[in-house]
Amino acid sequence: EAGVAQSPRYKIIEKRQSVAFWCNPISGHATLYWYQQILGQGPKLLIQFQNNGVVDDSQLPKDRFSAERLKGVDSTLKIQPAKLEDSAVYLCASSPLKGGKRNTIYFGEGSWLTVV
Amino acid sequence: GEDVEQSLFLSVREGDSSVINCTYTDSSSTYLYWYKQEPGAGLQLLTYIFSNMDMKQDQRLTVLLNKKDKHLSLRIADTQTGDSAIYFCAERRGDDKIIFGKGTRLHILP
Numbered sequence: 001e002a003g004v005a006q007s008p009r010y011k012i013i014e015k016r017q018s019v020a021f022w023c024n025p026i027s028g029h030a031t032l033y034w035y036q037q038i039l040g041q042g043p044k045l046l047i048q049f050q051n052n053g054v055v056d057d058s059q060l061p062k063d064r065f066s067a068e069r070l071k072g073v074d075s076t077l078k079i080q081p082a083k084l085e086d087s088a089v090y091l092c093a094s095s096p097l098k099g100g101k102r103n104t105i106y107f108g109e110g111s112w113l114t115v116v
Numbered sequence: 117g118e119d120v121e122q123s124l125f126l127s128v129r130e131g132d133s134s135v136i137n138c139t140y141t142d143s144s145s146t147y148l149y150w151y152k153q154e155p156g157a158g159l160q161l162l163t164y165i166f167s168n169m170d171m172k173q174d175q176r177l178t179v180l181l182n183k184k185d186k187h188l189s190l191r192i193a194d195t196q197t198g199d200s201a202i203y204f205c206a207e208r209r210g211d212d213k214i215i216f217g218k219g220t221r222l223h224i225l226p
Binding site: 105 | 213
């Protein structure tokens with residue numbers, strides 16, 4: 001079974017520029033998460049989708065971050081304009097809605113962002 | 117408290133047992149998780165335990181859950197160099213949010 005795919009793996013941008021990250025969840029997983037992991041900290045949930053609807057975006061800085069999952073499969077996370085404090089790893093994760101694995105979430109390798 | 121708490125570092129000799137501790141926040145949490153993160157990689161699910169259990173064993177891994185104290189531990193038997201990583205504790209709260217600790221960096225001594 002293919003895992004959660006993310007791209008790009010690494011990105012370096014200047015502050016005030018924009019960046020977009022892409023995620024393809026595990027096939028059939030209805031729930032998709034974007035987490036932000038700052039160096040030395042645990043992952044923090046930015047947004048959670050169920051199919052193409054938003055379940056929780058309470059910690060998403062909506063003045064600069066946006067995310068969409070238009071067809072209920074792939075998702076993109078955009079940052080515009082980026083700030084220095086956005087330097088982090090952006091982790092995409094997915095989980096199924098039903099079945100024995102519905103209470104586990106599976107992570108991708110992450111997209112490493114450095115803002116200079 | 118509001119945070120999932122873990123000690124930041126643990127050093128263990130190869131072949132000994134490692135015990136990583138975690139204190140979580142919500143008495144109505146349904147699932148507690150342990151994830152492993154190696155350098156440059158994403159989080160790998162190691163094991164999880166349902167809140168109505170007090171122990172789960174999976175090969176070299178033993179999870180102990182004390183609901184009264186909201187304390188979770190992960191024991192790794194016969195620790196190997198490949199176990200060197202950051203270990204994250206996480207809870208699925210009653211509101212279904214999953215909250216992570218800051219991670220415990222496990223260092224293996226030769």
